[in-house]
Amino acid sequence: MAIFNLFSRSSGVLKRRTIQSNILEENVAYMASYAKYAEHKALEYIRNIGISAHIDSGKTTLTERILFYTGRISEMHEVKGKDNIGATMDSMELEKQRGITIQSAATYTLWKDHNINIIDTPGHVDFTVEVERSLRVLDGAILVLCAVGGVQSQTMTVNRQMKRYNVPCLAFINKLDRLGANPSRVLSQMRSKLGHNAAFLQLPIGLEGETQGVVDLIKQKALYFDGQFGEVVREDEIPCEMRCESEDKRQELIEHVSNVDEILGEMFLEEKSPTERDIMAAIRRACLHRVFTPVVMGSALKNKGVQPLLDAVLSYLPNPGEVENVALQEKEGQETEKIILRPERSNTHPFVGLAFKLEGGKFGQLTYLRCYQGVLGKGEYLYNVRTKKKVRIPRLVRLHSTEMEDVNEVYAGDIFALFGVDCASGDTFVTDNKLNLSMESIHIPDPVVSMSIMPVNSKDRDNFSKAVARFTKEDPTFQFTYDVDNKETIVSGMGELHLEIYAQRMEREYGCPVHLGKPKVSFRETLLAPCEFDYLHKKQSGGAGQFARVTGVMEPLPPHQNTLLEFVDETVGTNVPKQFIPGVERGFRIMAQKGLLCGHKLSGIRFRLQDGAHHIVDSNELSFMLAAQGAIREVFESGIWQIIEPIMAVEVTVPEEFQGAVMGQLNKRHGIITSTDGIEGWFTVHAEVPLNDMFGYASELRSGSQGKGEFSMEYSRYSPVLPDVQEALIRQYQESQCITQELKKKKKN
Incomplete structure (x- = not known):
């Protein structure tokens, strides 16, 4: 096996071969035991756990170590290792290239005669639905925190998800070997930011480059991880310089658990010394009721602290029979x-x-x-x-x-x-x-980012359809719509990375390269003031001709109806025969599909047909339809027109320290603040912002709030655009019309 070739050749070859032989025998024994995995086992010997955390906290590396120490795999690989193999749970090619988890992956393993089902989840906020549906079906979870980064944005999101599904958890502070590691600060953040009643079950023996092992506060032993891969757990006496600190932290642990557990609380009040078994039983009861969070620690990359974490999973997280479904x-x-x-x-x-x-x-x-x-x-x-x-x-x-x-x-x-x-x-x-x-169903968050999408090659449309059908079924946060107004396909998701990943998967898995772009906004054109029309359509070219005359008024609807179109027949008598009225209305609605100001639909207009004229032979429905279209062209020339745009009701929630930054971002995007609210350190602002100014806001909010901000938006109303925006839209439309005409001329020549 490749893993054993890592041993260097030296004077200790015999000793290393002995270790190699022992590990090999253990792995063979473990692999043989998996044949009995499907045997009927009592519920108390089963654990269903998930590993969740902020991005780059070491979830996948930790899962890789768990699988190795339990004998599930015989070789360990790094998430973005030089061997081009990658971690076991990151099986997708994109995951190996980017070094991130995109899809949650399931596995099972054995530890001390217990069956453990594990789901490794993504840490990026764009793939939060993977965490959501995994936590829905799990009985317990490991919340991984970076010893340097501590409680980060996605840590808070994962914590809310665990609370939503009432999932008990234990915390694992990872990366003790990193420069700046400070587990005490992480514990303080867990208590203040996440609201956890948490306490250390272990203390680190050395930090950063001097990480050696951990002190087990319950057993009052020092644990060291020997061997090339940390596979040998050695118990020893607590170092002399750490004994006072260990006693203090052990007492702190007992106090925190006593506050939420009656049995241990009574022992504490009676000043009885709890045994190791008493403390573990109290921690388990408190953890199952989500009133206490045990905190263990280590360094997955340096192979330290993983085996005690597995022991903690068996000791403190629930089996399926202890969870009420x-x-x-x-x-x-x-x-x-x-x-x-x-x-x-x-x-x-x-x-x-x-x-x-x-x-x-x-x-x-x-x-x-x-x-x-x-x-x-x-x-x-x-x-x-x-x-x-x-x-x-x-x-x-x-x-x-x-x-x-x-x-x-x-x-x-x-x-x-x-x-x-x-x-x-x-x-x-x-x-x-x-x-x-x-x-009970799974909570599906609403998409926050939309982009236009189209295949680069028209011949790939079949593969494009297959890819979209599959991905939208697999991922409920990836949504697909067709915008009839702008004749473009729109995909929506949880972030720009989310949509970019699916675009790359379409090319890799379906051979269908696609182009992602900013979606068009459904602008509308409307009248500012009533405008009369009197139009005669007359055409004679031998035989029966065309004759129709329409007279009336086009007027704007009230602001709260500016997305509607109305046709009103006010004619009296037989000047316009009733059988031709539908032709007039059809002409009006056809012209409303594409305005002459900037090429967008007309809305907020009432067409009042008051009078007209017809010819006994030459008049027909087509003639009156063409007359109505001519009347609208007349009104375009003589009327006062305006472009209106969709306004979105936006709700932004961020920690209070980012209040100023968020307000500034919304003002820069021409937003109008309608109300604000603050509760428990979080600030919520409600605003109305033009949809055209909301593109790219998701990325700006995350960068401006250290990834802790969230927002949602929904359609509110249509409102007039700013004068400079209207001028730009008209100029852009006129330029496109000129280009189209030139192309037509070239084709004729």
């Missing part, structure tokens, strides 16, 4: 009833599962599910509660990144996948079609 049952004529699911690993109760992620693969759609109740066997039938469709399950698999391992049965608490099931993310599956149960 509720399904909603709808009955006709009755209120929706909440049903508590029974997670026993038997077929006493019917199967209930939730599809939380979809992924297109070479074998078709791969659907990730979490089993909440009952047992599902290969070859059984499932019912989709939403669609009422019945489907047979030909294959059940467990996932290890991109690798799949077939299993015959899955039990309550398991995370698995299956093929060939047409469903949506968030669908509930049951084996008993009489059960009208549905699990």
Whole structure:
């Protein structure tokens, strides 16, 4: 194995070979034990955990170490290593190139006879839906924090997501070896910024370049990680210079847990000395109720502190039987009833599962599910509660990144996948079609950035359609619409990186290069004052001709109706026969599709037809349609026109220290502040901003608020554009018309 070739040749070759042999034997034994993974195990021997954090906190590196120490993999690779292999959980080519996690990846492993299902999630805010749906189905989580960066923007987002789904967590302070590492400051930030009742379970023995190990405050032992890869955990006495600090921090830990746990609290008040078992039991109770967060630490890159973290996962995070999961049952004529699911690993109760992620693969759609109740066997039938469709399950698999391992049965608490099931993310599956149960859905954040998209080559449109259909189904935050007004395709997502990644995937996976650009704004043209018209359309070229006359007024609608078009027939008598009125209205609406000022639609106009004239032979519906179009051209010449634009209601939420920067950004974008609000250190501003000025705001807000700001916007109304914007739009339209005419002349010649 390549991992053992890293040992240098020296006088200690024999010793190294012995270590190599021992590790090899352990790995072989571990790999053999995976054959028994699918065996029926009690719920207390199962853990479903996620690893979440801000970008570049070391989640994927930590997962790589966990898989190595548990024997799941025989070689460790770095996220952006020189060997061009990359971490196990970053299987996508783009992930290896960029050194970031884009898609959440699932795996399972064994540690001390416990089955651990792990989901490694992205840290970038653009892929937050991956964290959202992973936390929805997990029982516990590891919150990774950088010892230098501490609590960062996405840490706060992940913390809110854990709170939303009531997921217990323990914290792992990573990167103790980095320059400027300060775990005490990180703990202080957890308490102040995240509101956690947190305390150290360990203390670092040395920081930065002198990182040696950790002190276990509960066992009162020093832990060192020996061997080439930190695979040997050695217990020793606490260094003399750290004994006083260890005693103080151990007492602090007991006090924090005593404040939220009655049993330990009584012992504390009675001044009894709690045993190691008492403290661990109290921490577990408090952690399960989300009233205490245990904090451990280490350096995943330097192979320190990972094994104690795994022990903490087993000791303090819940098994599937300790988490209450509720399904909603709808009955006709009755209120929706909440049903508590029974997670026993038997077929006493019917199967209930939730599809939380979809992924297109070479074998078709791969659907990730979490089993909440009952047992599902290969070859059984499932019912989709939403669609009422019945489907047979030909294959059940467990996932290890991109690798799949077939299993015959899955039990309550398991995370698995299956093929060939047409469903949506968030669908509930049951084996008993009489059960009208549905699990609580997954929170999907609204997209914040939109861009126009089109294939570079028109011949790639089929592949483009396939790619869009797949990606929009897999990722509910990636949305696709067609703008009828501007005749362009629009994609929306959580950020510019989000859309850029999908554009690159279209080229790599479907051979369809695309062009992303700023979407056009749906401007409108409207009248400022009423304008009369009297237009005669007359054409004679032998035989039956065309004759129609229309008279009336075009006038603006009130401001609150400036997106509407109205046609009013006020004619009296037979000057304009009633059968020709629809022709007049059709002519008006055709002209309203493209104005003559800047080429955008007309809106906020009422067309009042008051009188006219017809010819007994030459008049027809076409003639009156053409007359109406001529009348509108007349009004363009004589009337006063104005361009209006969509105004968005924008809501921005940032920490209070960025209040001034946010207000300045909105003012620069011609925004009008309508109201402000502040609560618990956060500042919220409501404003009305032109949509044309909102492009690129997502990136500006993140950079101006250190990534901590969030915003949402929705359509509010149409309002007149500024004079300089109107002049620019008119000039741009006239230039494009001139270019079009020149091209037509060249074609004729």
